[in-house]
Amino acid sequence: MFRTEELVKTFTHGSSRIEALRGVSLAIPQGEVYGIIGRSGAGKSTLIRCLNLLERPTSGRVLLDDEDLTALPAATLRSRRRRIGMVFQHFHLLSSRSVLGNVTFPLEIQGIDRARRRARALELLDVVGLADRADDYPSRLSGGQKQRVGIARALAGSPRVLLCDEATSALDSQTSEQILDLLGEVNRVFGVTVVLITHEMSVVRAICTSAALMEDGRVVDSGPLVERVGDPSSDLGRLLLPLDPAPAADGERHLLLTFTDATAGSPVLSQLARDLGVDVTIRSGGVERIGGAEVGRLQVSLRASLPGSLRGSPGSSPGTPAGDATVDVDAVAGYLAERGVGTQVHA
Amino acid sequence: MNDALFAASEEPWTDYLDLLWQAFTETLYMVAMSALFTFVLGLLIGVLLYATSPDGVLANRFVYTPLGLLVNVGRSLPFLILLIVLLPVTRAIVGTSLGATAAIVPLTIGSAPFFGRVVETALREVDPGRIEAAQSMGATSEDIVVKVLLPEALPGLLAGATLTLVMFVDYSAMAGAIGAGGLGNFAIKYGYQRFNTPLMLATVVVLVVLVQLLQTVGDRVVRAVAHRR
Numbered sequence: 001m002f003r004t005e006e007l008v009k010t011f012t013h014g015s016s017r018i019e020a021l022r023g024v025s026l027a028i029p030q031g032e033v034y035g036i037i038g039r040s041g042a043g044k045s046t047l048i049r050c051l052n053l054l055e056r057p058t059s060g061r062v063l064l065d066d067e068d069l070t071a072l073p074a075a076t077l078r079s080r081r082r083r084i085g086m087v088f089q090h091f092h093l094l095s096s097r098s099v100l101g102n103v104t105f106p107l108e109i110q111g112i113d114r115a116r117r118r119a120r121a122l123e124l125l126d127v128v129g130l131a132d133r134a135d136d137y138p139s140r141l142s143g144g145q146k147q148r149v150g151i152a153r154a155l156a157g158s159p160r161v162l163l164c165d166e167a168t169s170a171l172d173s174q175t176s177e178q179i180l181d182l183l184g185e186v187n188r189v190f191g192v193t194v195v196l197i198t199h200e201m202s203v204v205r206a207i208c209t210s211a212a213l214m215e216d217g218r219v220v221d222s223g224p225l226v227e228r229v230g231d232p233s234s235d236l237g238r239l240l241l242p243l244d245p246a247p248a249a250d251g252e253r254h255l256l257l258t259f260t261d262a263t264a265g266s267p268v269l270s271q272l273a274r275d276l277g278v279d280v281t282i283r284s285g286g287v288e289r290i291g292g293a294e295v296g297r298l299q300v301s302l303r304a305s306l307p308g309s310l311r312g313s314p315g316s317s318p319g320t321p322a323g324d325a326t327v328d329v330d331a332v333a334g335y336l337a338e339r340g341v342g343t344q345v346h347a
Numbered sequence: 348m349n350d351a352l353f354a355a356s357e358e359p360w361t362d363y364l365d366l367l368w369q370a371f372t373e374t375l376y377m378v379a380m381s382a383l384f385t386f387v388l389g390l391l392i393g394v395l396l397y398a399t400s401p402d403g404v405l406a407n408r409f410v411y412t413p414l415g416l417l418v419n420v421g422r423s424l425p426f427l428i429l430l431i432v433l434l435p436v437t438r439a440i441v442g443t444s445l446g447a448t449a450a451i452v453p454l455t456i457g458s459a460p461f462f463g464r465v466v467e468t469a470l471r472e473v474d475p476g477r478i479e480a481a482q483s484m485g486a487t488s489e490d491i492v493v494k495v496l497l498p499e500a501l502p503g504l505l506a507g508a509t510l511t512l513v514m515f516v517d518y519s520a521m522a523g524a525i526g527a528g529g530l531g532n533f534a535i536k537y538g539y540q541r542f543n544t545p546l547m548l549a550t551v552v553v554l555v556v557l558v559q560l561l562q563t564v565g566d567r568v569v570r571a572v573a574h575r576r
């Protein structure tokens with residue numbers, strides 16, 4: 001639904017130029033919880049602010065449902081922005097208005113009558129669990145409560161997409177978890193696409209279905225999390241399920257294996273040991289639920305266990321020093337790949 | 348010395364209470380009317396300065412630069428000189444350059460630039476993130492000024508308004524000296540020039556009480572508004 005094409009944003013301050021975005025092309029499908037992750041300064045904040053044109057890109061296009069937002073006249077852009085809710089790190093609630101007044105604000109500027117805005121706002125405050133605080137002023141709320149009001153406000157105009165600019169970064173970890181749960185619920189219950197930027201991988205693991213990794217103004221890896229974790233060469237996969245690489249002993253061959261939903265539950269490693277006669281030792285790795293699916297990344301070392309079963313030294317037997325038995329790693333990789341396991345050979 | 352001063356006046360100052368009351372109402376009238384015009388004009392100037400400033404929502408240096416210059420010129424003229432310079436303008440607008448009504452013209456023109464800057468400063472105190480939030484919801488510039496900027500800046504605006512009101516009491520006394528009436532005129536005409544020192548002191552006391560009252564009420568209102576949020 002959201003697409004960017006070759007987005008470039010350059011900030012000039014006097015003689016210094018900062019290239020915040022250096023050609024970002026991204027497709028965010030409808031219904032996803034899409035994470036944009038990167039270190040501070042990677043350009044993710046600029047990117048999300050370009051999506052609703054709070055920041056005008058220096059060049060490139062932003063398409064919402066195939067309509068180029070950068071080409072719209074101001075009045076049309078304003079009406080499009082009403083389809084895009086935004087949640088901020090520092091909440092940005094109006095201190096002059098009560099909680100209810102903050103949530104009705106977007107409806108007020110859309111010209112919706114008082115009774116309907118009130119009904120809608122109370123409904124949303126109920127969703128975020130703050131119906132009893134409607135008449136309080138924001139200064140009396142905790143950070144987590146303020147963000148709940150921020151989310152209710154962003155949802156008031158029934159947007160199709162919610163942009164979250166570090167929505168949990170100002171909150172403690174427990175509160176942050178609750179807010180993420182709420183965002184996940186918003187995605188499931190209302191079918192709202194959620195785009196969130198964060199510098200914490202844990203946020204992506206917790207609720208995202210897809211993600212893009214940004215480095216130095218560019219997207220270096222992106223896609224559905226399950227697919228990324230399943231790709232042994234993926235940078236995102238490595239960040240999602242980090243491995244503590246063990247050094248290879250003499251003659252040992254290391255393989256990086258990735259499992260996704262279909263393969264994570266199957267006894268493929270023991271089958272491998274039986275069918276090809278290799279000893280498989282798990283050196284590091286783990287299996288976790290990410291993006292609603294079970295995924296795993298394992299680093300394993302291989303050794304021939306039966307003489308002659310694979311091309312190797314004929315006289316070797318179980319327990320022979322590793323150096324004596326070499327394993328045809330490519331054959332093993334091929335065997336696993338056939339069964340849907342991602343493989344990458346390490347020297 | 349003191350005896351000589353008091354002796355110079357043969358009339359007791361209490362004979363002038365009616366006139367003092369009249370002067371007091373004239374001052375109130377001048378302050379209230381000029382405040383009304385100044386607040387409207389100053390709000391306009393302040394919002395324009397804020398919105399058209401280089402990083403404002405309607406950045407426009409062709410408005411900002413000349414307006415800023417005009418405001419600075421207005422503020423650098425001593426009020427007493429402004430009073431005299433504006434005599435023909437006052438005559439053109441009000442029909443006379445004498446009396447309390449005539450004083451409203453120079454009072455407004457002298458104070459609007461000051462209040463404009465006060466407004467601009469108060470608006471700058473509003474967190475730009477809140478303006479962005481409104482923009483992200485599709486708010487127009489008008490929505491932003493009326494529904495975000497002014498309400499969010501309200502405590503600062505009210506504090507600035509109090510400051511300006513007190514300044515009006517001071518300025519209206521000065522205007523009184525050149526024929527506008529009011530307490531300033533009264534103090535000079537009946538107190539100073541007739542050597543009626545008690546009368547002059549009584550006038551000063553009335554001025555002090557008036558200023559004190561304005562400041563206290565202003566502070567209360569600011570606190571009530573700020574406390575609610």
